[in-house]
Amino acid sequence: QLHLQESGSGLVKPSQTLSLTCSVSGGSLQNGIYSWSWLRQSPGKGLEWIGYIYHGGSTSYNPSLQSRVTMSVDRSQNQVSLKMYSMTAADTALYYCARSSLSVFDTWGQGIMVTVSS
Amino acid sequence: DIQMTQSPSSLSASVGDRVTITCQASQDIANYLNWYQQKPGKAPKLLIYDASNLQVGVPSRFSGSGSGTHFTFTISRLQPDDIATYYCQQYDDFYSFGQGTTLEIK
Numbered sequence: 001q002l003h004l005q006e007s008g009s010g011l012v013k014p015s016q017t018l019s020l021t022c023s024v025s026g027g028s029l030q031n032g033i034y035s036w037s038w039l040r041q042s043p044g045k046g047l048e049w050i051g052y053i054y055h056g057g058s059t060s061y062n063p064s065l066q067s068r069v070t071m072s073v074d075r076s077q078n079q080v081s082l083k084m085y086s087m088t089a090a091d092t093a094l095y096y097c098a099r100s101s102l103s104v105f106d107t108w109g110q111g112i113m114v115t116v117s118s
Numbered sequence: 119d120i121q122m123t124q125s126p127s128s129l130s131a132s133v134g135d136r137v138t139i140t141c142q143a144s145q146d147i148a149n150y151l152n153w154y155q156q157k158p159g160k161a162p163k164l165l166i167y168d169a170s171n172l173q174v175g176v177p178s179r180f181s182g183s184g185s186g187t188h189f190t191f192t193i194s195r196l197q198p199d200d201i202a203t204y205y206c207q208q209y210d211d212f213y214s215f216g217q218g219t220t221l222e223i224k
Contacts, residue, residue, distance in 0.1 A: 047162070047205060047215040062212060064119075096161055103168070103209045104152050108161035 002027040004097050004109035012091075012116050018084040022097030022109060029055045029078050036080040037100040038071065041111070042093035052100050053080055087116045120144050120208050124216035132224045137193040139219045141184075141206035149185045150210040156218075157202045165204075166191065198223060 008020035022036065029036065035052040042048075051061035053071040061069050070083045084091065092115050098105040121144040131137050141151065149169035154162035164173045166182035169189060179194045193200055201223055206216040 046217050047207075049213040049215075060212075098161075103150065104164055105154075105162070105207075106164050106173075108163075111161055 002099065002107050004099065004107060006095060006097050006109045006112040008112060008114075010113055010115065012087045012114060013118050014088055014116055016087055018082070018087050018091070018114060020082045020095055020097075020112060020114075022080045022082075024078045024080070024099075029073060029075060029080065031055075033101065035060075035100045036073070037098045037105060038080075038082045039096045039098060039105070040091075040093040040114075041096070044090070045093070048093075050082065050084075050095075089116050092116045120147060120211050120214055122206055122208055122214055122216040124204075124206055124219050126219060127217065128220045128222070130222045130224045131196050133196055133198060135196045137196050137200075137221065139191045139204055139206075141189040141191070141216050143187045143189070143208055143210075145210075146186050147208045147210035150208055151182075151184070151189050152207045152209070153180075153182055153191045154205045154207060155200075155202045156205065162205060196221075196223070 003025045005023045012018050035054050037052040038050040040048050053059045059071050068085045072081045094111045096111045097109045099107040123142045125140050151169045153166040155165050156162040165176050165180050170182045181192050183190050203218045203220045205218050
């Protein structure tokens with residue numbers, strides 16, 4: 001059974017960079033029909049898609065975040081990673097990774113709370 | 119950007135009731151719409167895809183309909199386990215979600 005687990009920095013200072021990793025178990029990143037998405041959820045903005053990456057490294061990002069986001073894949077570790085730059089308090093949210101197709105997010109991690117504060 | 123507007127934002131109903139939630143898209147999205155259920159402290163769970171198709175393993179009391187800009191999500195007979203927040207999500211242009219409908223038991 002596919003399992004996704006987010007890990008990384010839960011507390012980030014303003015202007016600094018968020019780094020998160022999603023570890024995939026019970027399945028391979030290399031199933032080419034799926035992409036691997038990052039989403040976030042906050043009381044102010046609700047659920048927001050950040051972007052996705054395929055195992056080959058091709059990406060698509062939310063246009064509103066594109067200038068501050070980079071995703072990467074480590075096929076040897078079965079992991080995908082998210083970096084978000086120039087963090088502000090508005091980026092405080094619960095961050096999820098999820099398996100995605102062209103249309104749905106069908107398997108989600110449990111999420112990791114990220115707080116931006118000095 | 120495609121904006122998704124759900125109504126109502128919250129809803130109180132009794133066990134056994136028929137419950138309906140609507141989702142309006144800011145432009146025509148054909149049937150490119152999904153519905154998710156989120157219970158407190160948990161990640162969202164896919165219930166309905168392509169507006170009306172039930173995800174494997176989801177009880178048949180859940181259903182969806184609609185196309186274009188107007189969509190409906192229905193629980194035919196509300197069960198206590200259905201207490202959650204429900205979200206619609208479009209995938210016609212990138213991805214965006216409605217603001218959610220919180221369902222409570224009366």
